[in-house]
Amino acid sequence: MHPFPRPFSSKPALLAVAVAAAVSSDVAAAEPPTFREPWRPQFHFTPPSTWMNDPNGMVWHDGEFHLFYQNNPFGDKWGHMSWAHAVSRDLNHWEHLPLAIAEEGGVMAFSGSAVVDHGNTSGFGKDGRPPMVAIYTGHHTGKPLQNQWIAYSNDRGRTWTKYDGNPVLDIGEADFRDPKVFWHAPTRRWVMAVSWPLRRQVRFYASPDLKRWSHLSDFGPAGSVEGIWECPDLFPLEVENPDGGRRTKWVLVVNVGSGAPAGGSGTQYFVGEFDGTFFGEDPGSVPASLPASEPSGRVLGDFEDGYGGWVATGDAFGDRPAGGALPNQQAVDGFSGRGLVNSYLGGDRSTGTLTSPEFRVDADFLNFRVGGGRQPETLSVRLLVDGKAVRTATGGDAERLAIASWDVREFRDRSARIEIADRATGSWGHINADRFVLASSAASKGVVGANWADFGPDFYAAVTWSDVPKSDGRRLWLGWMSNWTYANDVPTSPWRSAMTAARSLSLRRTDRGYALLQRPVREIESLRGTPWRVEGLSMNAASERLREVRLPEGLADLEMELEGVPASGRISVVLRHGAGKDRPGITRVELDAASGQLRFDRGASGRKDFSAAFTDSHRAPIRIEGGRVRLRLLVDTSSVEVFAQDGETCLTELVLPAHPDLTLSLESDGAASATRVRRMAVWPLRAAPPTFSSKP
Numbered sequence: 001m002h003p004f005p006r007p008f009s010s011k012p013a014l015l016a017v018a019v020a021a022a023v024s025s026d027v028a029a030a031e032p033p034t035f036r037e038p039w040r041p042q043f044h045f046t047p048p049s050t051w052m053n054d055p056n057g058m059v060w061h062d063g064e065f066h067l068f069y070q071n072n073p074f075g076d077k078w079g080h081m082s083w084a085h086a087v088s089r090d091l092n093h094w095e096h097l098p099l100a101i102a103e104e105g106g107v108m109a110f111s112g113s114a115v116v117d118h119g120n121t122s123g124f125g126k127d128g129r130p131p132m133v134a135i136y137t138g139h140h141t142g143k144p145l146q147n148q149w150i151a152y153s154n155d156r157g158r159t160w161t162k163y164d165g166n167p168v169l170d171i172g173e174a175d176f177r178d179p180k181v182f183w184h185a186p187t188r189r190w191v192m193a194v195s196w197p198l199r200r201q202v203r204f205y206a207s208p209d210l211k212r213w214s215h216l217s218d219f220g221p222a223g224s225v226e227g228i229w230e231c232p233d234l235f236p237l238e239v240e241n242p243d244g245g246r247r248t249k250w251v252l253v254v255n256v257g258s259g260a261p262a263g264g265s266g267t268q269y270f271v272g273e274f275d276g277t278f279f280g281e282d283p284g285s286v287p288a289s290l291p292a293s294e295p296s297g298r299v300l301g302d303f304e305d306g307y308g309g310w311v312a313t314g315d316a317f318g319d320r321p322a323g324g325a326l327p328n329q330q331a332v333d334g335f336s337g338r339g340l341v342n343s344y345l346g347g348d349r350s351t352g353t354l355t356s357p358e359f360r361v362d363a364d365f366l367n368f369r370v371g372g373g374r375q376p377e378t379l380s381v382r383l384l385v386d387g388k389a390v391r392t393a394t395g396g397d398a399e400r401l402a403i404a405s406w407d408v409r410e411f412r413d414r415s416a417r418i419e420i421a422d423r424a425t426g427s428w429g430h431i432n433a434d435r436f437v438l439a440s441s442a443a444s445k446g447v448v449g450a451n452w453a454d455f456g457p458d459f460y461a462a463v464t465w466s467d468v469p470k471s472d473g474r475r476l477w478l479g480w481m482s483n484w485t486y487a488n489d490v491p492t493s494p495w496r497s498a499m500t501a502a503r504s505l506s507l508r509r510t511d512r513g514y515a516l517l518q519r520p521v522r523e524i525e526s527l528r529g530t531p532w533r534v535e536g537l538s539m540n541a542a543s544e545r546l547r548e549v550r551l552p553e554g555l556a557d558l559e560m561e562l563e564g565v566p567a568s569g570r571i572s573v574v575l576r577h578g579a580g581k582d583r584p585g586i587t588r589v590e591l592d593a594a595s596g597q598l599r600f601d602r603g604a605s606g607r608k609d610f611s612a613a614f615t616d617s618h619r620a621p622i623r624i625e626g627g628r629v630r631l632r633l634l635v636d637t638s639s640v641e642v643f644a645q646d647g648e649t650c651l652t653e654l655v656l657p658a659h660p661d662l663t664l665s666l667e668s669d670g671a672a673s674a675t676r677v678r679r680m681a682v683w684p685l686r687a688a689p690p691t692f693s694s695k696p
């Protein structure tokens with residue numbers, strides 16, 4: 001089974017019909033954008049209306065940063081993909097331009113890159129001026145085929161012509177996409193990195209003219225291979241502390257379609273050398289991983305010796321737990337002990353429910369494991385309070401059970417039941433579950449040891465800008481700020497999805513190998529209003545002073561430098577949206593020095609009921625040297641980006657608070673009393689509204 005069911009990997013013809021139907025209803029519902037809608041990002045890039053995913057064609061040309069993006073021009077869900085277009089001179093204010101490269105003749109324009117062909121190697125140039133050339137994936141809707149196409153522009157990207165010799169690269173594969181092309185000066189040719197998603201490989205090709213491509217080499221599988229590989233990028237990057245080592249290393253970026261640390265979509269990188277033909281990862285890189293954590297507590301069911309008072313109906317659950325896989329089932333793992341709940345009894349066709357005895361909610365979290373089919377309507381683990389379902393979870397189309405956790409604080413002291421239901425009869429029509437525990441903290445799954453650029457759930461398809469002038473010298477990128485597991489369900493209108501803040505990249509040598517550093521671009525500082533600052537205070541004093549800060553629009557840039565953080569300290573920055581209101585949204589960024597983790601908790605921050613995949617809390621490893629911690633937070637109306645230790649550890653997260661106004665506080669446990677706030681500053685940020693241009 002494909003780990004990541006997206007329309008383009010299977011049954012294209014059938015799905016095209018479904019997409020078309022969805023599109024027409026979306027169009028009817030569309031209203032003109034005001035850019036002041038609830039949750040509309042004010043300093044992050046968004047499409048005016050309709051759907052957006054990956055950034056495409058990132059290139060600087062003639063004073064402009066170009067940002068093309070995957071866009072469905074007909075609706076606010078994925079489907080009918082074309083390249084939409086915007087430009088900016090300062091990375092803050094964007095000018096929206098007409099659609100650049102449209103789906104046409106049964107070929108969608110999937111992700112890719114753009115270059116300025118300074119030497120006119122392609123021959124597309126006019127009047128001695130270099131053409132812009134876009135290299136993208138043609139996704140065929142009528143047959144299972146993806147191949148690489150080019151288009152060119154002679155008017156600074158305003159209008160585009162598809163090359164009449166397309167496709168320029170075709171290996172007859174259904175999944176072969178997202179070409180990123182750059183000029184490799186030492187070998188005087190173009191190099192393309194393109195992904196072979198199901199094989200977890202990046203392929204490299206070379207071309208003299210962007211039209212004829214020859215295969216160079218392949219990289220992978222490596223690092224995180226749980227999910228499909230998409231949107232690669234390859235570029236040289238400066239090392240900040242070369243210490244006699246190399247000043248520049250090559251970075252290969254691979255976006256991973258699922259299996260990411262926070263679930264769903266993630267971005268990993270490899271650091272090494274590229275000689276014009278092969279990319280090799282440096283030996284000795286030891287990516288930090290985090291073990292799973294399952295706090296102990298009151299066990300409501302672990303299914304070791306019978307159902308223990310849980311009541312079964314129907315024929316899917318039988319009269320006792322399973323000891324693993326049932327007849328004709330693939331291997332089942334990830335359960336605890338000898339037994340689990342497994343509704344594959346009699347195959348996918350059987351249905352039924354299994355319900356726990358009534359219990360009192362006497363802890364803050366209900367932790368459990370769940371696997372099987374991903375069908376939220378028909379396959380569910382539900383928490384019933386007063387007979388009403390207040391929490392629900394489903395499987396991930398995998399037999400392996402995954403750790404799940406519900407924040408149940410709001411049901412404290414109420415009586416409840418857990419119901420496991422299988423009402424599905426088709427493929428993947430069964431559910432696995434095990435070990436329900438009421439505990440004082442959330443269980444979390446382990447973080448796979450790979451070099452993750454970001455440990456939050458909402459950073460994907462990140463690729464860098466080509467051709468940033470040498471005088472600038474930066475390597476810049478941004479990512480799509482969402483996650484495929486819920487992107488289509490995030491309740492914003494009339495647009496869906498935003499890009500992350502633009503970030504400047506570099507490398508740092510550490511004892512674990514090279515680490516990627518990401519810092520928000522300095523241009524963001526021009527949106528800063530009057531700062532609030534403190535220096536040289538104790539945690540308590542700083543916390544007291546921080547209460548003065550009020551951010552009515554909810555747009556903030558926070559910088560904080562701590563020293564003397566003890567090895568056992570726990571320190572949180574708490575964001576409160578709508579303080580004094582009935583239900584303030586509470587978002588917590590917690591540093592846990594003892595376990596070397598940075599955690600982000602959005603479980604009580606606002607709307608989250610639109611998708612069971614919109615998970616509450618995420619963790620990242622953080623390296624703390626000499627008790628020093630630097631934190632930067634960028635807060636927009638519906639997102640928080642966390643950059644710790646100069647962007648060595650990042651978490652990007654959507655949050656959807658009910659009220660925009662924001663106040664901040666610091667919390668620390670006793671062990672953190674030695675910590676000093678060396679300095680802390682908070683700036684309100686100004687909105688950066690876009691402009692529109694319809695003329696070429």
Ligand code: FRU
Binds near residue numbers: 110111
């Ligand atoms: C990544 C991706 C790409 C593909 C595009 C389609 O998010 O799946 O691999 O080109 O989206 O919109």
